[in-house]
Amino acid sequence: MATIEGSWYRSGRLRRGSVAAAFVLAQLVAVAAAYRAGRPTLYAFFLVFSTAATAYAVEHDGGTLLALVRFLVVQAVALGVAVLVERGVALATTGRVEVGFQLWALLLVGFAVPGLLYVLRRTGTWSAGAVGVVGVALLSATGAFVVGGGFEIFLPLWGVGYAVLGAVAVAYTLRGSLFTVATATLGSVLMVALGLPLALFVARQAPSVVVEKALDPNVHRMLYLGIYGPLLAALLSLVCGIPLAHLLERGFTGQALVESLVDLPLVVPHSVAGIIILFGFGRGGAFPSVPVLGTVVGMVLAMTFVSAPYAVNATREAFEAIDDRLAYASRIHGANRWQTFRRVTAPLAVRGIVTGGVLAWARAVSEFGAVAVVAYTVEFFYPLAGESVRAQHAPVFVYNTYLQGGLTESGAVAFLLLGVSAFIFLVVRWLTGDTGGVLG
Amino acid sequence: MTLEADIAATFSADGAEPFVVDAAFEVERGETLTILGPSGSGKTLLLESVAGFHSHDGRVTLDGRPVSDRPPEKRDFGFVFQDYALFPHATVSENVAFGQRYLGSSWWERARELAAGDDRRSRLRALVRDDGRSRRERLRHLARLQREGPDAPDPAQLLEEFGIDDLAERYPPTLSGGERQRVALARALAVEPEVLLLDEPLSSLDVPTRQSLRQDLQDVLADVTAVYVTHNRTTARALSDRIVVMNDGRVVQSGSPEAVFERPASPMVARFTGANCIRLADVPGLRDRLDVSAEYVAIRPEAVGLVDDGDLRGTVERVVREDATSRVTVDAGEARIEALTGSPPAVGADVALQFPRDRLHPVS
Numbered sequence: 048m049a050t051i052e053g054s055w056y057r058s059g060r061l062r063r064g065s066v067a068a069a070f071v072l073a074q075l076v077a078v079a080a081a082y083r084a085g086r087p088t089l090y091a092f093f094l095v096f097s098t099a100a101t102a103y104a105v106e107h108d109g110g111t112l113l114a115l116v117r118f119l120v121v122q123a124v125a126l127g128v129a130v131l132v133e134r135g136v137a138l139a140t141t142g143r144v145e146v147g148f149q150l151w152a153l154l155l156v157g158f159a160v161p162g163l164l165y166v167l168r169r170t171g172t173w174s175a176g177a178v179g180v181v182g183v184a185l186l187s188a189t190g191a192f193v194v195g196g197g198f199e200i201f202l203p204l205w206g207v208g209y210a211v212l213g214a215v216a217v218a219y220t221l222r223g224s225l226f227t228v229a230t231a232t233l234g235s236v237l238m239v240a241l242g243l244p245l246a247l248f249v250a251r252q253a254p255s256v257v258v259e260k261a262l263d264p265n266v267h268r269m270l271y272l273g274i275y276g277p278l279l280a281a282l283l284s285l286v287c288g289i290p291l292a293h294l295l296e297r298g299f300t301g302q303a304l305v306e307s308l309v310d311l312p313l314v315v316p317h318s319v320a321g322i323i324i325l326f327g328f329g330r331g332g333a334f335p336s337v338p339v340l341g342t343v344v345g346m347v348l349a350m351t352f353v354s355a356p357y358a359v360n361a362t363r364e365a366f367e368a369i370d371d372r373l374a375y376a377s378r379i380h381g382a383n384r385w386q387t388f389r390r391v392t393a394p395l396a397v398r399g400i401v402t403g404g405v406l407a408w409a410r411a412v413s414e415f416g417a418v419a420v421v422a423y424t425v426e427f428f429y430p431l432a433g434e435s436v437r438a439q440h441a442p443v444f445v446y447n448t449y450l451q452g453g454l455t456e457s458g459a460v461a462f463l464l465l466g467v468s469a470f471i472f473l474v475v476r477w478l479t480g481d482t483g484g485v486l487g
Numbered sequence: 488m489t490l491e492a493d494i495a496a497t498f499s500a501d502g503a504e505p506f507v508v509d510a511a512f513e514v515e516r517g518e519t520l521t522i523l524g525p526s527g528s529g530k531t532l533l534l535e536s537v538a539g540f541h542s543h544d545g546r547v548t549l550d551g552r553p554v555s556d557r558p559p560e561k562r563d564f565g566f567v568f569q570d571y572a573l574f575p576h577a578t579v580s581e582n583v584a585f586g587q588r589y590l591g592s593s594w595w596e597r598a599r600e601l602a603a604g605d606d607r608r609s610r611l612r613a614l615v616r617d618d619g620r621s622r623r624e625r626l627r628h629l630a631r632l633q634r635e636g637p638d639a640p641d642p643a644q645l646l647e648e649f650g651i652d653d654l655a656e657r658y659p660p661t662l663s664g665g666e667r668q669r670v671a672l673a674r675a676l677a678v679e680p681e682v683l684l685l686d687e688p689l690s691s692l693d694v695p696t697r698q699s700l701r702q703d704l705q706d707v708l709a710d711v712t713a714v715y716v717t718h719n720r721t722t723a724r725a726l727s728d729r730i731v732v733m734n735d736g737r738v739v740q741s742g743s744p745e746a747v748f749e750r751p752a753s754p755m756v757a758r759f760t761g762a763n764c765i766r767l768a769d770v771p772g773l774r775d776r777l778d779v780s781a782e783y784v785a786i787r788p789e790a791v792g793l794v795d796d797g798d799l800r801g802t803v804e805r806v807v808r809e810d811a812t813s814r815v816t817v818d819a820g821e822a823r824i825e826a827l828t829g830s831p832p833a834v835g836a837d838v839a840l841q842f843p844r845d846r847l848h849p850v851s
Contacts, residue, residue: 381589
């Protein structure tokens, strides 16, 4: 937060939105970190510095470093008083809630607001001060609950409130219109709903259980299967999906029917998809000699069924975004259809193709219903052990662990799965970041 | 190289009436033919059909060989698109060299080497020498050499000729409009096309760039057989050997620039080429004075004389200064007549218009 530069939010509302978003995210991390450490002062620290950094960002637009110093001084004094109060109250054994409220109300009314207003009056930067006022007010209120013993119950809630109001204040302060403020507020609520459970999920993991699970061979098998199976499904979706997407982009008779069929898995409940797979490819189905129940083949088929629409649609959109004239230019200067696809269309659509593959892969990793029906337990060759083993697809495994071992154990497994998935996702994004010069 | 095209094609878009293009033209070797027409007249669709981008009925022949049953890559055309359609993921030099790999591997080098040889025998020897290329490639190469001689352009040299050699490693999105246009032209010429097809290559440029590039184009078009689509009559007049005027998917007139501009076949052609088209019924007495029996009479503004005593009197309605001359609009009753003059009268002045009889063209 401390490295916010004045220039990157100057150019428009989107930039303002990203300041607000970064602010909310930082707050969420702070809530989680403070919760994890059991140290409310940590949160107070963070709050002070983030407010100062925001104020700096706002003020830097007008070119005054002095504003940062002003805010830091005000906030540091507030922080000092906060720490003192916290220590003091910790010594007291009775009447904590009341003491906390009274002290902080006193601090807020008697010191922070008048002090801040004085500084603002002197410098005339009213709009920049809004962040400071809201920050100090919320710091006070949060502190009151914290020292009042309400930490366990109230801090996350206050974190939510602070994150949303902070985003509103930032949007307003960055000279946003009412519309910007409204969109930032509503957007922040959604971000909190998405981000807070995740942040608390990460914060509340017990390290010992995570380590224990990370060393469990069953978990290793689950992770291997949970990456390898979806990878096969994503590859299958792409290998057959790219040509289909290419055809759909060019258009043909009966296209509407094919499109509906491609999108069908999106609306079919996933357990139903599993049943459909069993009818289609199971005993008495299309390939009697290929067993699908409880095999990798069945698992990959189920995953492909639910993930192919993502691969096809993302790829098709990428093809549609390419100007027809580029393909014409390629053809008229000598390249046939395949050469045009290889040298022009596919390189230009590669981002969409990779996005489609990643989406299909992610969808397959998260598939529960269809896989649980078709291949609840899968027998497969596990290279690390050099033999065939039995394991469950990751979501099935997590569900099983939850039923048998409860929230703590399943949480640790889910944490590991989340970490590995996020890592792979980031690696793929990084690898496809540079797509220039692919011609040839 | 003579290109003959006789195309009939129907284009339909959702919710719109089907648009029919039914047009024919031919271009002689070395000639530049311009297809001139207003927006939506089907000229681009016609050109793209000739190139093979759209399915169509009718025939396209090159020197009598039908090519209309071939895919675009086998038709031996070069194409410069309106928005240039440069490959954004390839550098300028990769763009220009794009088509050459399909002529055989690095064949321009081989061709230069052959060109240095004394006679046909040494050329053939060079061809059959085992240089790592497949037999099929060498035979294709030979066929091509026999057809048109070993002087395919080197892409690097093309870049230099067009003054864009310093852009060789840049990517098209970083180029200006004029630079893109040169790259597109170099890419089309690099495959040594039998016929160069150009679709309004100047229309998205600003005026000074357009003027300088028009001169460059004039040099290029002097050496090649080309079909040039435009809605700009100035460009058409400057670049063409012959003009085909299109409207509503059909050819309404074709002929030399002089014929089209001086002797328009219909009031629409007259208006589109910037000629005055006077409906004689609107101007009482003019028909007898000019001794014309047609319904309309067309005359170029530069031929109309502003005199003291002429064929028709009117009031100056507007004067617009152009580079060296002024465009004077004269209100003569129901008719508005334009004239170009170096010494324009004042607005509101009463003037007489003189129509030289040899420049008058009756239009019915």
